[in-house]
Amino acid sequence: MADGTGDERPDDQMGDEAREALAAELSELLGDAVVESHVEAGQNLWLRVDIEQWHAATTALRDAGFAYFGFLSAIDWTDAPEGRYEDTEFDAAGAGEDDDASSATAEETVRRGGGETRFQLLAQLHSPARHAAVLIKADVPEADGAPASVPSIIDIFSGADWHEREAHEMFGLVFNGHPNLEHIYLPTEFEGHPLRKDFPLLARAVKPWPGVVDIEEIPPELEAQLEAEVMAEFEASGAGA
């Protein structure tokens, strides 16, 4: 068929070497905007850029062929105070099996290019021509308890419009240059930013966890007596003979 392109398959699937090379290339391209880059073996390429350079870096990447907009979102790196709303002891028992997990976490997240500030912005861009994808991140500094405003990339990728609105309502990030920064999912009068970790999840808060119940034990002081009684009856019934 004339309209479908052939079925030749690119044999790569983007090997790690290609990723390393790409990371180097992009680091060079973006210059001092890149704070760090990280290649996760067999997976992904992360680029962490300076938030001031967010717009410039995105433009440069678009011009370098990364013209396909994947998504834009944010992460709140603080821990939720309520955990999973389940019994804390039970939760801790699961987490406590290897104690070094928590210390590894902090190190790991920094290594992945993030987590130095509370909020982090991330976006995924593809390059259909190179069969490559890059995930760019930027730490969003806080000022007066609120995240500082970040540049909007809606003029580079039209598709970022709704993603930025979502990040705005969910995390309270403010995008400079966005023409219509309103709630997208939530009602206009909704207060709070649900995906921030300190936003309580009411559905879980109003109901006790049924798993907290435990089986009712026999009072220890009665245990011996009970055991004796049962045994006595058992023997009396002749089954013991």
Added chain:
Amino acid sequence: MPQLPGLLKGLGVTARTAMRTLFPKRGIRTLIPAPQQGSVTVQYPHEKEAPPDRARGVIALHEENCTACMLCSRSCPDWCIYIEGHKVKAPPRRAGGAVRSVNVVDRFDIDYALCMYCGICVEVCPFDALFWSPEYEYSEPHIADLLHDRIRLSEWMETVPEFLDYEPGSEQKVRKVPEFGIDDFAPARKLEADGARELASGAGS
């Protein structure tokens, strides 16, 4: 603007389907209209659709196997399983044995108004006490009636089908559904008849 072929082809498709629905029989009997066989719909209240054996219709409880270990309740994403239980002392199984400590289920409720039918509870159960049944006719006019207690859940055991055989090449073992009879309702009463005690005489209340 319209040319004939595409439009006529479409008419052909609908006409062909109508003929297939109306006259599904082959051979000499082609002329007998039998839309009941030709149609793909099931006339629900008159005839019942049979879901596949693995269909997740309703959860059945084999209470005898349940130890009130709370695993299902704790792994339920919707918090819709409520279990309460207590320990009793039961006589040894055979002479010379020690007195056993047995968990008795006092309450085992599943709130089907909340249940998302994910099957995690059935999967985590280490004692083969929960099973899926493809039964689906248990809607209720009142939402509160969707909370099935342990008796109701045990009744579903009768509808649990045998596990299916696997395709060749599989290394899975076919599990067995435990035998279930009318005696298996309320195993606590059976334990009691055997001489199990939950409180020492005189020490109660």
Added chain:
Amino acid sequence: MTGALGLAYWAETSIKLGVALIVIPTAALMLGYLFLLKMMAFMQSRLGPQDVGPYGTLQLIADAVKFLQKEDIHPAAADRRVFRAAPVVVLASSFLLFVVLPTGPDAVVENLDTGIFYAMAVSSLSVLGVLMAGWASANKYALLGGLRAAGQLIAYELPLILAVMGVVIQADSLNLQEIVRAQAEGEIFGFGLIGNPFILTQFIGFLIFMISAQAELTQTPFDMPVAETELVGGFHVEYTGFRFLLFFMAEVATAFAFSALATVMFLGGWWIPGFDFDAPVLNVLGPVVMLVKILVVAFIIFWIRFTYPRLREDQLQKFAWKVLIPLSLANIVVTGIFKVVL
């Protein structure tokens, strides 16, 4: 005028009225059941209604009873009098159509000399009702539907009338009985056994008539005024209960009436080959023959309805003005030339 049965005027009139009042709802029910319910179901691998009556035959009656039980709701902002009148106007238009349909030498309510002219005139009346409904509902969807219907009127009414012109020229009459007679007494190159149904000579006219009738009936592919998936029902979106029932009845009854018109004009009407044109027995057999032919034509109308997607309003206009109208004009010219030459 005294009828063939020699009855007094009042007796004949009341018989005709009674027959008309029975025939129209029955016709609507029959078409509704046979095509809207059962045929559509079979075309979609379904069974259709099964529970009410044998094979669900009474389903539509049950539906009608259900509609009658419903509350009569007006939108708060509706223009009430117009809102109430609209379905009656639409239904009246299809009732009036039945007046001139001949089903036998004497089995006709009123044998008007300008029968076809009258039929075309009253059939356009329904658009007025649709427009009233669309405007009075105070609903944007209804308004869009009503305006589409009005726009559609111009597009299809012209080819409809022009298609009929060919028949009129060939039959030399506007009277529907005379058109049937012309077909019955006509000959195909000297072969007069089956008469000369005008579908043979006016085949293009028949096609144009059917296409335009499809638009008149707001059936797919020209159901833009209703357009369930765009305008969620269009002009009757705000109607419930009895008034919706009137719309529904009018729709199906008009489908019946237009099938009957097509039968009379193109398929030889009620005449049965081999019978004398004025044989009294045709007053009994004629309606049966008519009914069979009507069902065949209605089958095509509904078959198309269940198969085709819908055009866009501007595409319909384009189609009507660029294809249908030139074609029907050409048809008239050719018919005229043959009429003069032969």
Added chain:
Amino acid sequence: MSPPPTASALREQQAYVAAQAADARVNVELDTGDMTLNIGPQHPATHGTLRIACQLDGEQVISAEPLMGYMHRGYEKLCEVRTYPQCTTLINRIDWLGSFANEVPFILAAEQLMGVEAPPRAQWIRTILFELSRIANVSLFLGDMGVQVGALTPVFFAFRDRERVLNQIEEVTGGRFHPNFDRIGGLKDDIPRGWIAETHAVMAKMRGFCDEMEDLLMGNEIFQTRCRSVGVIPGDVALSYGLSGANLRASGVDWDLRRDANPGLAWDQVDWRVWTHPDGDSFARYWVRLQETREATKIVDQLLDGIPSGPIMAKVPRIIKVPAGEAYVSTENPLGEMGYYVVSKGGLGPFRVKIRTPSFSNISVVPWVMRGTYVPDIITILGSLYFILGDIDR
């Protein structure tokens, strides 16, 4: 095979725009006021509760703004309070017509973080079920598009034949719509005896369904009149808006994650091709989806014949704890690129899950593409972009 679509789309589109501009001029002279028309939240064309606020001039759209959130369920937040196995239950319900395909990228992301790889047999069955859910999902579109443009019958055909595929999915997973069958490290269960043969038969039926749709709807001139040159999205616009799946391929961009970023499933083991169409209009989107459904039946047929034997579960601990880290895995779902950005801090549940759903990005192009079209075109374009509301709102 269907007739090759010819790309006179651009020329037609220009004529169309010129005609519309002429219309607009007339309207200005007559000073007809604008009308706001709310399509939805409850409207048959919005498959749920999407609302599109349109400014109309007559029947012409001046602006169209989708307003959503009527079904926002907050899955990203809910995932944060659930363990990994519990999350799949929610994820099933994002795109409810192709549920199994939703589970796969999430599970793959979790597996990536854990460094676990499912055994080959599990991978193959995953791929089969993935493609089955694609067929189930897209076949409904193929019929539903008919309803959007006014044809009643195709959707019934779609429901009829989709049921066969859903039955096959249910026979394996136990759920027609919400399989919850994928597990970290493999699958919940193996396929039952006799299933492979049955599925082969169903695939043959589905190819018949595709042929039927081609005759009944796609070949229909009225359908083509309604869809060609309507809602043209050029490739660069599609990329910029992040359109994915068949919508992107219908705009001439040759991009399919199954081929271009295969995260380890068995697609590279079988012979298939990616279909694209240069026109970028509604018809192109329908055409591409129809071809893809056909292609998917062929993929399933090939996979069924080659399922390797072996276990279906890798060795994973009973209580699943995912080591700290971040992973983004996306797959080519029925609706387009669905990806999960999973952040773990080493607990029982994810720390943050960003769900990149295809419909959200696909629908974001609506304000751009709707400008200047007519009311019936809104429905055609919405239908051809094909969204699932749960997939937009999450």
